[in-house]
Amino acid sequence: MENDTRTEPPETAGERETLTGFLDYFRATVVMKAGGLSDADGVRRLVPSLTTVSGLVQHLTDIERFWFQDRIDGQQGVPTRWSAEDPGGAFRVSEEDSLSEIIEDYEAACRQSREVLRRYEMEERCRGGDGGQSVRWVLVHMIEETGRHCGHLDILRELLDGSIGD
Numbered sequence: 001m002e003n004d005t006r007t008e009p010p011e012t013a014g015e016r017e018t019l020t021g022f023l024d025y026f027r028a029t030v031v032m033k034a035g036g037l038s039d040a041d042g043v044r045r046l047v048p049s050l051t052t053v054s055g056l057v058q059h060l061t062d063i064e065r066f067w068f069q070d071r072i073d074g075q076q077g078v079p080t081r082w083s084a085e086d087p088g089g090a091f092r093v094s095e096e097d098s099l100s101e102i103i104e105d106y107e108a109a110c111r112q113s114r115e116v117l118r119r120y121e122m123e124e125r126c127r128g129g130d131g132g133q134s135v136r137w138v139l140v141h142m143i144e145e146t147g148r149h150c151g152h153l154d155i156l157r158e159l160l161d162g163s164i165g166d
Contacts (some may be wrong), residue, residue, distance in 0.1 A: 004032060004165075019139045020114075026146040027110050030060060033153035034103055036158065038150075042099030046159045053156050054102050055091035056149050061106040062090045063145055067138050068113035072120060074127025089140055 034042070034053050042054035062080045070078040093102075096134030108165040122136040124153040133141075157163045 006032065013053060015136075019136075019143065020117070023139060023143050023146060024110075025151050026143065027106075029150045030057060030146065030153060031103055031107065033150065033157050034099065037099055037157075039097065039099050040095065041160050042102070043093045043095055043097060044160065045154055050088050050091035051152060051156070052091070052093060053153060053160070054093040054097055054099050056152055056156075057099075057102050057106050058097075059090040060146060060149055061102070061109045063142070064106070064109040064113045067142060068116040069125045069134065071128040072135055072138055073116045 006025055007021075009025050010017055013021065034057050037053060039054075044050050053112055058081065062082065065078050066080055069075045080090065086092070106162065117135070117139075120135045122134065122139075124135050126133045126135070126138065127133045154164075154166075
């Protein structure tokens with residue numbers, strides 16, 4: 001596994017800094033856990049589902065764009081790889097997919113998410129969807145979603161090359 005360059009979330013900070021600190025920590029964990037693997041290891045299926053390292057990172061990329069660009073910002077036509085006809089589409093990868101390119105796309109999506117977030121207050125309602133969620137809700141949801149998938153990446157990485165660690 002690549003060197004750990006993650007920044008720990010702040011121990012004493014306001015709500016926004018604390019939530020974004022944890023989300024950024026988990027985002028960096030995704031990159032660290034996926035980094036340094038071969039493209040073949042990235043698409044290797046170790047469980048019966050479509051869950052692979054590349055698929056998880058690709059899924060998280062779509063989730064970043066969906067929640068920040070589509071939901072918070074209300075942007076139209078934000079692309080996702082899943083659909084009603086193919087709900088697992090975000091996890092679908094092939095041997096031709098480059099893990100490093102998938103990671104780069106994830107990092108770009110995270111940068112875009114940070115830019116969107118800078119324009120909104122925590123209590124504001126999302127502009128997309130039905131407007132039912134607040135920005136705060138999205139941040140908490142993204143911490144949960146990203147953290148959960150970091151656990152999946154932990155297990156897959158250990159099965160692939162024996163690497164362990166948080």
